[in-house]
Amino acid sequence: MLDLRYVSENLDAVATALASRGFNDQETLAKLESLASARRLAITEVETLQATRNEASAAMGKIADKKSEAFTAKRVELQGLKGRIKELESKSKAIQDELGELLLHLPNLPHESAPVGTSEDDNVEVRVVGDKPSFAFEPKDHVDLGVALDIMDFERGAKVSGARFVILKGMGSRLERGLLQFMLDMHVDQHGYQEVWPPALVKDSSMLGTTQLPKFEKDAFKIKKDSEWEEKNEASHDLYLCPTGEVPITNMHANEILDASQLPLTYAGYTACFRSEAGSYGKDTRGMIRQHQFDKIELVRFVTPEDALSEHALLTSHAENILKALGLHYRVVELCTGDMGFGARKCFDIEVWLPGQNAFREISSCSWFGEFQARRMSCRYRPAPKAKPKHVHTINGSGLAIGRTLVAILEQYQRADGSIEVPEALRPYLGGRDSIRA
């Protein structure tokens, strides 16, 4: 979330920056302003009273005879204060809660280098890598290829789990598994990431930390607990199916103060990802492009503000290196202010070429969040020994979405007879096979 102090002192600048990403809720901003000043008054009010009470109580502590009249008189006198303080405390808390809730709904401010725009049409193509594969035949899409090769079973996926689920079979499964290993190996051995294997279920507080909550709850699968459980654990936390590795991995360092020498702190991890895909009915219903469950390798970097921009570029290049190693044609697009995610200050999408769709499709989204996530989950670092802790900057990106990579390989490496050439770098992971055929 945004820094309350910065927001209340730079309201106009904030409004302008938010407007550039399409956020024009003047009412909210006005409310923010009035709540911020109300908060200060309330704090002062409570604290003054608390100071009075503390002083008087300390004096009482010094009275030796606790049964003396002087003592009793003081006690009676202070009893009135107690209620008054409680009253003001709850008033102050209410203001702060409302303010906090409001801040949670404000998106991040785009970085000045992010292209200004209102929709994906305003995104900027940064670079194109490789060439479109040319085919002497009409290229098929991954569904036709996969079904013919008997490595994807959409019908049984639907039978078992419903729409937007697939069962990979034989070399399809092997390819998914091989890609998983190939990607992780590269990030760990060549890019120096610490490998992690995080949980698939995450707490609501984690979802809040990385901004999936509170605004985007409908996009996630929430674990439903039976009523008996709910009754017993009314105040306990909710659990969600992990929508992206970003959530468990970034939140690993929630409520911590890191040492500057630890930075950059980098993680690469595999997670199954689950998305309800609410609001995307009718979109990409064919094939593996948009499933309720998919596999992904996630890259996360905790960095200093000074290094953030170059670290962001670095992480993006790490994701790209996978595509390069696989010889896949792709491009990098910088998202405009209107198309960026809620928490991002700057974002590069990597889009892989899909001959079956005759289009580039997102395969990774590399975002720099500034201190937006770090503030929410309270992750700080000490720039120097004894120095005051500052919020870290977080950066993450897919490295890569495994299913979509599989799709791209099928479509880009397809041959006239419907078989698939296996990219050389991947062959060791497929038992040395150089092709996939029926």
Added chain:
RNA sequence: GGAGAGGUGGCCGAGUGGUCGAAGGCACCCGCUUGCUAAGCGGGCGUACGGUCACAAGCUGUACCGGGGGUUCGAAUCCCCCCUUCUCCGCCA
């Protein structure tokens, strides 16, 4: 699922109603010292939010001893709920 024990500052670890933001140790920082070398001595060293102020330092107030609520003039300390860690039993991949 059952039984029990814990969660205190970056780390370890005292502390069971007032003199505790919290002993002691480690780590770290500053200075001194040192011919015996991951040595010795002295000092410093939590976070957040207010006020003052330059959103600095300093000074000052308040809160924070897993989280939330309660009792009390006063809570790290007592009560309740939750989270979490560990040990044992059961069950299970």
